Amino acid sequence: MNNSLFDIKRFKSIIKKEFIQVRRDPVSLRLPLVMPIIFMLLFGYAVTTEVDNISTVVFDQSMTQDSRDYVEKFIVSDYFTVNYYVNSEGEMIDLIDSGKAKAGLVIPSDFSIKLKTGKSPKTQLIIDGTDPTTARTAMNSGIIISEQYSRTYKETSLKMLGVSAAALPSTEINVRVWYNPGLESRKFTIPALVGLILQNITVMLTAFALVREKERSTIEQLIVTPVRPVELILGKLVPYIIIGCVSFLFALSLCVFWFSVGIEGNLLLLLVLGFLFVFCSLSIGMLISTFARNQLQAMMSMVLVILPSILLSGFIFPREAMPAAINFLGYLIPLTYFLDIIRGIVLKGIGAGYLLNDIFALCIFTFVILSISVLRFKKSLD
């Protein structure tokens, strides 16, 4: 018998036992497959910041070919869907108040006359600002559509006067969107979702690993054996590393094949870093497990980890927009770094060279958290 600091036989026994327990536990087996499906479908479709087909009411007082052309421009843009035409301001207000319409377009009765006499008519776009995202989209696209209309109108008028618009100097900006040219929010959300799911599953599975032993008092029996905390904690992690990796592959294939978000960068690099992140999240779960006395406490600690990680990691809300203090909190969350990594590799196709900081941060987190867990796990019931 030996008293060494790390004994491979004891380590293997722990691993084997954990495997048997995982195999007999229906939750541990199903969670890694069921959770990606549920989360990806729910979040994948719900978390979209694209707004189109804004329900619109038109109050056209002009009723001319010009005003109809103007409205037509709004319709073909796809941002606005004109659902109502009304004949009074009261009706329009009513539709917006009731939420049936989110935008109201008012065209003055002198619209056509003013255009024809070379004056600038003033139209009005009323926007329901309760949801800022919708409102912002409506505002920006409304302004652009209206400007485009007046430009084309000017050009045709100039042409009739015999002046070519091309003869007048103007600047032109050539905008190109990289990485996600279609500006699809799906491409922003789905890869991040893979990271979030990975974190949640692994934290959940391991948060209970030691707690279960405490609740069933098997911990007391373990304490009187020569097993070392390192052997126990690492041994308990091994089966979950495998489950976490399977889950990662599964979530990633949903991302690629179901949501058609292809991986631009190196798949191998992504897998390696994904496994690093799995390891990191597992240690978070393990740390919870050393603190919590029962499953309820473990659950509450899990919420304390998962909720901020959704809000502060840049999963939904851009971290650039956050106040400095909140932004800083984001740096304390490993998911923040992994989102950088997975978005970088999947969307931008960048290599490890650009991700060194993130990789380094994840390694540090894993090491520190695991060390704390091992040190915290005292072989005693005090």
Add this chain to the structure above:
Amino acid sequence: MPDGLCYAIETEGLTKKFADFTAVDGVCLRIPKGSVFGLLGPNGSGKSTTIRMLCCVLTPTSGKGTVMGMDIQKNPEGIKQNLGYMSQRFSLYEDLTVEENLDFYGGIYGLSKDIRDERKKELITMANLSGKEKSLAGTLSGGWKQRLALGCALIHKPKLLILDEPTAGVDPVSRRVFWEIIHSLSKQGITILVTTHYMDEAESCDIVSFIFDGKIINTASPEDIIKSEGAKNLEDIFIKYVERITNTKVSSAFAGVKFLNEESNE
């Protein structure tokens, strides 16, 4: 353990406080090597707490203790190599089979596969577990569970065995089977510290010690105690001690208890 030693366990003023409550109060114990030592006392008297300190599961608030010649505070890992422990609550893995539990503890004590398989066979025979090797521990009935726990505690051939109420909730026949095993282990030279609420079991110990409110009040062989107190058996002595300490009268027979209840019902 050094062979010159005559006590497997020795404690001096061993004390454990939980906040300001003293659960174990200056306990001095001397347990001779190779003996079967019974620690007796009412619920909450501090038996399990004492045992947990000896197993290095709890740290004493004050006092000293040596187990197999090793200090419980300085060398807990050394003690654990040679200690078999059965806690009061069944604490094996219910989702593992009998064999898997034995395998697991065998591995944890660093036994090689060959030795482990051999020990497993021996222990399954010794603990009368044949035929249940593939049953989940959680599906076993009380007596079987306790014998499996004993098997797991013995897998590494410990020199000292500490059993905390091993026969709680076990039927009279299984209890006898269990105690036969205890005595056969003792014959092999293993020191055994056991707690129990069954005084008939306690009478078969070599030495018993009564503990009340965390204090040891008497330690001697059962025969000596019975003789010196002039009592019929250990059960009478247990009741006598409780009466003396709490200053209340305890009904001496269960028949009397029944009679009292019937009277008050009328």
